[in-house]
Amino acid sequence: MQKYAINIAFFVGCLLIVLAAQFGMVDLYVQSVIMFMGINIILSSSLNIVNGYMGEFSCGHAAFMCVGAYVSSVVTVVLFAQNKIFGAPILPPDMAVLFMPLAILIGGLVSAVVGILVAVPSFKTRGDYLAIITIAVNYMVISGIENLEIIGGSRGFMGMKQVVYAMSDVVNIPWMMIWTILGTVFTIWIIRRFVSSTYGKGISAICQDEIAAEIMSVNTNKMKLVAFMLSSGLAGIAGGLFAHVIGYVNPQSFNILKSTECLVMVYLGGMGSLSGSVLSAVLFTLLLEALRPLQIVKWVIIPLILVLLMQFRPEGILGNKELGDVFPRLKRYCRFK
């Protein structure tokens, strides 16, 4: 029992959050902060696969989030909501409850496929050249969507609120909160299992010495493909959740600034540390909200804090260690495989 203390505490905590949201004990603002926290955790830990574990420098993570957000939104809106262009819902809106996670997964799958756009060039080139390719892909995705009038172009795409309301009409519980928590747990679980398997450790081998990895029988091209697709697919899931939490997406919400936020969270937490990514995503979200009253000055103070942090602790909060390595006692209370 003691072994699972933290797991149980986490589960109870999530349950309490959902219950509190259900009975209106926390207001909508706090709820949305918690949901953004979850989305940020997905973003930072998924980018950590590529930038931390594999040691590449991908700066266009928001592009995949964008693809996921648009694909899952279009799927749910076409199927379950009244829309000017797509017309009446194809399926009865009640079914949204069942279909929601599937729609978000479809968004993730499509953005995993888009991830190939970045993965294939990474076979031949790495480092700064790859960085530029990811930036270019970020611009291309945004620009491509801005030119797709059918999904709203640069004005953005909406209608996801209707789908969320349709779910609440069936059973009135905070659906998006539940999906976000499940999505976050799913992401961490998958990444944890991937990077702790010998298969997944192949990407760490690529990070530390690519030539040795290739000669020691690691299929580096395939591993890169898997890592990029996993990372972008999870980012797509984050995007899908984001779109349905906000109820509205605009291509410019996924610009380079958003990618920069993802980068900041990864490097703040420490490259190659999953718990570091989670921790930094939580801290970063809280910091953003705490400094909200400062308006634009916020975006001076946050970078300043980071620059100072880099000066004093250049390896990020946890370096490349996990929380369990820093506090070995924690391991006694937690089984996480």
Next chain:
Amino acid sequence: MSLINIDEMTQRFGGLQAVSKFDMELQGGELVGLIGPNGAGKTTIFNLVSGFYQPSEGSITFAGKDTRGLKPHQVTAMGVARTFQNIRLWHDMSVLDNIRIAQHYRLGYSVFDSFLRTKRYRKGEERIDSIAWEMLEAMDLKEFAHELPSNLPYGLQRRVEIARAMSTKPKLLLLDEPAAGLNSADVEGLITLVRWIHDNFDITIWMIEHQMKVVMSLCQYIKCIDFGATIAEGTPEQIQNDPTVIKAYLGDDNI
């Protein structure tokens, strides 16, 4: 059928002929040496054999199969393993992990198995785990299994690298200057280790080495190259007395 047959292999880098018309045939089970002055093209030959470069001309046949066009990891999976001149271990991973990852080609499970921790995943991990521990045991590295390679002395790092290469279960082991940077005690240990590996595993060893003591005491057959071309070959005694070899290493008498 011979284990490896290299036929008139030539490699050019721009105008430079790094290796020219190199021939080599090993039947399996030998312990052979490749010597030559610095820059003679020895490592290039290893890079060609391990698939890191593609030969400009000529062919390499390993166990009856042409290896041209194969990626290095495919060549390794066929049974060619190598070590590097300057040690290239993965320094931020434990010795055990180094040895486990080198068995990547026969994990026997896919990425989805790693997510779902299926039976196939558990079987695969168990298998490579047991092989890894066997190898550590055999190489006398068991007590360092959880150390980072960077914390080990140089001689041990060499041994870890050889163990990592051996854990791919190679038929042909290429050792690129295994004695480089070792002190004399470590060199003695290395000679014993290589001989032990050769006697106890069904393996062919081909080594590049500068230290004559190592080459002469281990190798049954030696090939000497200079400027990419073979200048002498034969038993250690023949090589030691060959005037062209002496000339390549020490220069002409009449300087």
Next chain:
Amino acid sequence: MEALFQNIINALQWGSFYALIALGYTLVYGVLLLINFAHGDIFMVGAYIAFGVSVFVLGTQGLGLPNWAILACGVPLTMILTAGVGVTLERIAYRPLRRKGAHRLYVVITALMCGLILENGNLALLGASRKKFPELMEKAVWTFGNVSVTNLKVIVIVAAFATFAFLNFIVTRTRIGMAMRAVSYDKFAIPLMGIPVDSVIVFTFVLGSGFAGLAGMLFAMSYPILEPYMGALIGWKAFIAAVVGGIGDIRGAFVGGFLLGFIEILVVAFFPSTFRDLIAFSILLLILWIKPTGLFGVARHQKI
């Protein structure tokens, strides 16, 4: 035909800005292997400094000099002050990290953060209102058939070419240029050879930021509306141009900048302008796909 000439001239002007900024990226990258993501914002700061200098110091609200004098003093003053900004960044943000031997990517993130600080600090200090840059030069338009060329366009293009020639001279023909190239080869051996690495790096930042200042001033004269985010997009694009040219090589940055300028202007000439980024970036990606090291880049030989 005339439309083509007109487009070529516009592309040359537009490419000049990219080239000037890309040169700064490539100089710093060539020496430090650091993507100085703050460079686009240094360009923006350069434009604001040019504005401050020509309005509040030399111009109507300062010394009240005539326009030609503002131009003559303003250009060097802007370049010096902008160079100061670049060197300050290097001294307080990058150098301590380098001394600690931090991972290269952390320096890059620091650069990214410095860019954000410059952008938003400017926004916080000066407010969101756009600044109107004064007209310092009487506009002269020369027309050849239907092709019109303004004197400003000519100045911008000439300035870009002159800068390229100057930097190329410095890097290939002078002692300090030789030191810069040496530092990029081997940062550890160079101090042992008696070359003061830090001075070389500071000099690199002076050059790169100084010419970003020049680009800022010229940009402000050509498009006289200033806003804090003007540097971000153009900076990213110039960086992409530098990489396509082959980052670390002066010629590459120059050619890459003009290439991007041409692609953008031609895309706008034939497609709706909203397709500009999409098509331009697709073409650049295609170039990188075919030649992963860029047009002038040389693949570093990997030794095992």
